Every structure is written in C-alpha cells, then in structure tokens.
Amino acid sequence: MKKPNIQKIDLLFQYVLAVAGQEDWGNRELGMIHLIKYLYLADLAYAKHHDGETYTGLAWEFYNFGPWAEEAYRRIEPALFAIGAEKKIYPSTKREKDCVRWSIQNDELYDELDKKLNITITGAIQLLVHKFGSDTEGLLHFVYKTKPMLQAAPGEILDFINHKTADLQQDQSQDDTPSESLSTRQLKKRKEKLSDIKKRLRERLDEKKGKVRFFPTPPRHDAIFFEGVNYLDSLAGEPIEPLEGTLIIADEVWKSKARHDPDVPG
Secondary structure (H helix, E strand, O other): OOOHHHHHHHHHHHHHHHHHOOOOHHOOOOOOOHHHHHHHHHHHHHHHHHHOOOOOOOEEEEEOOOOOHHHHHHHHHHHOOOOOOEEEEEEOOOOOOOOOEOOOOOOHHHHHOOOOOOHHHHHHHHHHHHHHHHHHHHHHHHHHHHHHHHEEEOOOOOOOOOOOOOOOOOOHHHOOOOOOOOOOOHHHHHHHHHHHHHHHHHHHHHHHHHHHOOOOOOOOOOOHHHHHHHEEEOOOOOOOOOOOOOOOHHHHHOOOOOOOOOOOOO
C-alpha cells in the first residue's frame, strides 16, 4: 500500500475550503467533519476513473459509522493556515467537542488551486460542496450510503478497488457528471456560466437588501392559546413513558444484503 501524499492531502483541503468560499455566506464555514468527508468523496471520485487508486493514498477506515483517516485529520490545521484561512471556535455540538470552523474567500486562490487539480476532482468537489455546503446531516447521510461504506464493517479499511461504479452522482443526471474528456473550450464556457450565475445571485441579494422587510405580528400566548394547545395534546392520547435498555445488533448485519442491495426489503 502506498504512503499518503501530504502535498495532495493539503491541496484538497485548501481547494475544498476555497470552493466553499465561492458559496453563499451560510455555507462558507466548514468544520473538521465536513473537510474529512469532502476529502473522502474526492478520493472516491478519483478512484472511479483510476482503477480504485485514490488521489491521496490514504487508507480510509470505517470508524464511528463513517470514513476516517488519522493522517488527514492531522493535516487540516497546517494545510489551512498555510493559505491564510480564518479559524473560529464555537460552542461544542453533539458531534464535535471543539466546534472549529474554517473559512476563506479568495477568488485568486480559488483559480490558482483549481488549475492544480484535474476536472474529475474539481468537478466532484464543486458539485458536492454546492449541494451540501456545511449541512452536516445531509453530507453524512450521503457519505454513509456510498458503496465502500455499505460494503464494509466498523474497523475495516474501505475498499475502493472493487468500486468501479462510484455513486457520487447517485441522484444527479448524466449532464452533471464531471468528465476528464471536457475540452478547454467547454471548461471555459462552464466557468463563464458559473460566473454569470454568481453575478445574478449577487444582484438579487442586493435587490432584496434594498426592499422593506415585513415583520408579522407576533402570536398572542394568552389563555385561549394555551387551552387550544392542551386540547391538541389531549387528542394524541396518553404520553409515552420513557424506557431505558440496551439494543444489541449482530455483527452479521454489516455485511448483509439489506445494507447495499436495493431489492432487499428493509
């Protein structure tokens, strides 16, 4: 097994964040979970066109219900500080002890990094970051349903070699699938189209900012309101009593057809 390529890992982290910086402000900040998962998906896209060989050379492991690579985790901070990314720390979440968010908005950096990667990787990252951004739940759900994950059990190294029909575009049309066969002219047209879309979005945003906002009258939480709430609660019947217990799942379930065969009833 080849060793992980630190330069390629750093480049992908930097590019993912630069792509996020091209999105609306709500999706520009990415955390460790987002960065790791986008890196995995970039490797998955590359492996599809290179006989199962990943771009980074990382040995991805099925860890805590998701793909994980310790070497990648250790490269996040040095890779992003190297491009001048901003680091913010927020209150902890249920998924992260130290909720760190990274961001950078630099068009020149984006163009520079974009030229260093092939269209398979840039196309996949642009598509996925635009679709999920910082939506943790949506991104994780998508990642968990990729074939290397569905064909592995916790603690196992993920297999990209036998995954020749990658499902990165499982809910996208053929026209959205990145291809290495695109000509320079086609790529130029695609970038011009994206720039035009961004320009129109900015114009619409500026137009919305100039409009007078309507603030609806807040609801009255009076006696009649609470009587209505109590009546609706009564229609649901008696409340369910909380229970505690231990759910035991057999190890065989991880390799069962129910995880990856759509024809097997759930």
